[in-house]
Amino acid sequence: DSKKAHNFIESLIKDEISSGKHAGKVVTRFPPEPNGYLHIGHAKSICLNFGIAETFQGECNLRFDDTNPEKESQEYIDAIREDVQWLGYEWAGDIRFASDYFDAIYDFAEELIEKGKAYVCSLNAEQMAEYRGSLTEPGRNSPDRDRPIEDNLQLFRDMRAGKYANGELVLRAKIDMASPNINLRDPILYRIRYADHHQTGDKWCIYPMYDFTHPISDAMEGITHSLCTLEFEDHRPLYDWVLDNITPPARPRQTEFARLNLNYTITSKRKLKRLVDEGVVEGWNDPRMPTVSGMRRRGYTPESIRAFCDMIGVNKAGGTVDVGMLEFAIREDLNARAPRAMCVMRPLKVTLTNYPEDQAETLTLPVHPQNEAMGTREVPWTRTLYIDREDFVEEPPRKWKRLAPDQAVRLRGGYVMTCREVVRDSEGNIVELKCEYDPNTLGVNPEGYKPNGVIHWVSASDSVEVDINLYDRLFNHESPDSDKEGDFLDHLNPDSLVRLTGARVEKSLAQPRNDLPYQFEREGYFFLDAGASEPGRPVFNRTVTLRDSWAK
Template sequence: MTVPDADKPSSATPEASPAARVASAQLDNYITEIVERDLQNGKYAGIVTRFPPEPNGYLHLGHTFASFLDFQTAVQYGGRYHLRLDDTNPEGESQEFADGIMADLRWLGWDWGENVFYASDNFERYYAYAEQLIRQGDAYVDSVSGEEMARLRGDAHTPGTPSPYRERDVEENLDLFRRMRAGEFADGAHVLRGKIDLSSPNMKLRDPVLYRIKRAWHYRAGDAWCIYPMYDFQHPLQDAIEGVTHSMCSLEFVDNRAIYDWLMERLSFAPRPHQYEFGRRSLEYTIVSKRKLRQLVEGGHVSGWDDPRMPTLRAQQRLGVTPQAVLAFARQIGVSRTNRTVDIAVYENAVRDDLNHKAPRVMAVLEPLRVTLENLEETRTLQLPYWPHDVVAASADGLVALPDGDRMAPAQAVREVRLTRDIFIEREDFSADPPKGYKRLTPGGTVRLRGAGIIRADRFDTDDDGNVTHLHATLLDEGAKAGGVIHWVGAQDAIPAEFRLYDRLFRVPNPEGEHPDDMVPDFDPEQPGHESGPLDTGFLRHLNPDSLRVTRGYVEASVAADPHDTRYQFERQGYFWRDPVDSRGDALVFGRIMTLKDAWGQTQKAESGKPKPAGKKPRADAAPAASGGVQPALTPQQEAEVTRLTRLGAAEGDARTLARDETLLAFLADATPGETFAQVASWTVNDLATPLRAGTVRVRAADLAPLAGLLAAGKVTSRVARDVLARAAESGEAPAAIVEREGLSAGLDDAELERIVAGVLANHPAETEAYRGGKTALLGFFTGQVMRASRGKAEPGRVAGVLKAALDAG
């Protein structure tokens, strides 16, 4: 069988990789607005970003969002992205994790070329910068205990008190720091602190620790060092060393930016990087703390980092999720300035949407009950389709066209399945004492076998405990009627298999507590180790005891000749593939990638209908759960609203937010259907939500369609569009009228943009020759030149495409 190619190898260029293909839609957020502004005013010659994981565990779904933002921003603006292993804490770090991180990112389709960096390669440079700070009087060696240091720092209401060692002279500080490096002192005896401001309201600036003594074996440096830099010292220095321009991190580091800026100023880096924060994305029913993930592994609660129930990318690969699905999810959840807990249904639906067009339909019986068709004299060979009519179509060349662009011959679009005298059906598809509304097989009742005809149950056998063990049935003529359809497998050809049915690892949406933002962060730069804080095992009580169920049954014979990495839709059961670790030879093991529908959500809805305890009723107009909190399950009416909005074009993440908020829905009610609807919905959720709830928006949704059209056509930049949107919301004036009155239209057609690009290349012959000679990182330089030449009217996304075409044409 030929199936769509779900995981084609990536090329050496980011533009051709699976990541770039899935993420082809332009990012549009407040960070890209900053990037555009910096390119327009010539602040940087090109954009450089970095993704800096610590190699003390495997990447997880939370990292996917951060890596997507870091890498895709650089791709969008013709810049360069780096992978950096932030390995300055020897405890828990290993080459295994470093290699795993790189393998997982390559699986996603990212290709950083030669731009991979290890922080540990620059230990000597960090040390030299530390000595420079000491010589400048900006750092000193402190010898108080950790407890005393914390006391002297004061609190939010009390300024800090100087350590008795704060005024050590430069020579004494240099001598002590060099002796710390030489290993003369015990762990904790001394630290190096920055001398900043003990009265600052920002506690991070109250003389932060820059270096500590730690005797531990480093997986790359061995025992060459016994002092290690702290995150707040190392991270900005490494950004500057690499030439990073826009250093993006999650919101919990917003106060740390002050240290970042202080170091850049005191060490006189130019041009210097800047730190920008974005809201962290948590995921319901999931733990993404590496410390807690390690507890799950080491405590035997899961089989390892690649256990398919884990949120690690390694586990998602083994589960059978494709990189395209993961990246589609990362694109959907969006960028904002606030923390947010994402409905896990957004991720699950991204996986289903991806597999629906890739997974051929076959039949498997997970809990078999033998059925004998008493009147079937000869085996019948049936031709059953791999693909339902709504997934495939006929192409002009006579082949069957699949939605992802692949094609196959008509003979390949079906498989042979033999109907034999003995077959297997699901045990739950027969009931000797059926409940009300049961529409499958019952004594004397009929049911249709998928693609094979209608059968009637005549009698059944039971064991000593009354369990049905064998069913005797009659195959009826086609004129017979049946109320339901069930799947089956012919017993003569059936292939035995083990089926692993995975479910959510935790029973509750937020296993870490009701307020995840109040929890001890997984990464604490104030502590000697990156992952510190008290050991928390409370989340373990929320483990789902039914997160893995194993059954033994049969799968149809057609799968025997298929590639081992084929993803299937087992009819009525879900999406499955062969476990790449445990499925070998004749020992078939199929793991369920995803159910066909959100069965968990349906269960929640059913439970939501139970009587509520007496108490205070929530306001009917209450806003959705606060950012970072746990969103309640959608009601059936809200799910229907999500379906309606996504059909109109809204992204699923936006649709789910809108469905929960009657204020936003009411505003969007008069939005113009069509190609602009998705953009208007996005603005409603990401730009107008707060003023809408405050009742201060004076513009109508219907007035936003022309502005969205101008943005889509490249007539205005995203920065201009958002500025106009904010002004229109406040004034009530039609956005398009503002654009026309003030001459804000970009006014650059393709011909004009190509003329500007040609002029830039002509004015920079040496750089053009260097690019064509292999220095492709110069694309960022050219992007900045074109943006300046266009006076900011060009859309950076279009610039990158036109530029690359012109450069490659030479």
């Protein structure tokens, strides 16, 4: 195969196939715990798992790792499904749940007990920690470690039958209390939890631990390559121990890769949940959240997220990616595809004194200047217009490229006009400019003078009022959760949201499209917030500025 591998895992699998180590279909899985919404880090894992399946014409399952019923919910399950689909991936067959395998997992636990490989332990959490030892000290055997098999079996069945209270007993693997790998010091396999489970209701009062559930779920589904993040590298010996000591229906293998860390960004569900619970953001899908649903509402496209994941690659070494790369990915995509429009954020009225009151005309502008296939849009030109307040100053600095008294500018796609008079209200605020337009300048340069620059505008009488959310990074610190004593909430960017009301967009956006952001010329990319909009009063979220304003 001459095609270059996308990442080290792909090359690894290619080698396994050519050496005969792997035969048959490649099956992967994406295994979220439904205890929060998916974030950009999960997107990396999704792109990797579904991408590997695609490359090898295999399959990728979506499996909810649902062994902590108290923290999980149907809301999260629904959100995760939607996000995976929105990213453009299709899982094989039905959605799966680790809880689908609770009966099987229970039977494997009995199998371990019967083989003398697991025992019921009555140490409490504190004692357990003390017996476990430390990195420098071996652990000590539990006094229950040599309990007879028959007694273990009976106790385990009694645990299941509800004869013990939360925390009273646990089932532990019997491995090695002196192992240098603490995960192998008789890890807990099952604990008692009187909790209602979103899938299994009150059927169970004992729940298997993640480290026991995961290898079995993988084996049940015939997963061939179980890809997970580096913090599970130390758990791999336990993953293998479980599969080596039961009779699994298949033999998956675990491979680790580095988690995605992004600067200026939090990627921990627990911390993102705090932002939601403490009302710092509007919810999991607040456009400032690094969640897939927040990014979707902000105007990120699935294509841009996938391109970003491709750009950052997959490797074994950790590190932090510059959030500027994510912004680069969405700018690239939208620069190529976003329809163009004009929006005046802070309207200042302009009257064209020499344009007849009862006259109006329609200008035809391209939807995208580099892509004729995207067609044209109609923009009304009238006697009163709006320009942005920031495009006019009374005393222009040197090299001013916009409007000033007695200076001329071109209105984008329209005529050239010259400012003749500044109108103020009783408090001295500028409320209007009286300008003269040059009727001979539509699409041609004026004769005898040169306009200062090109600015955007809309018709005052024939445009649409909108509200704008100017979003920026949520944190103003490169690694908001880095300082040990401080709190990541100390690093919130106070300007992460600026709301503008009463902006005006050109009339062609009366019914804005909701599949792709617009480029508002000279301002940035903006996406309709369909949920926040009222009929006739659209709300737009800024996806990203035109250029990186944070560049060092």
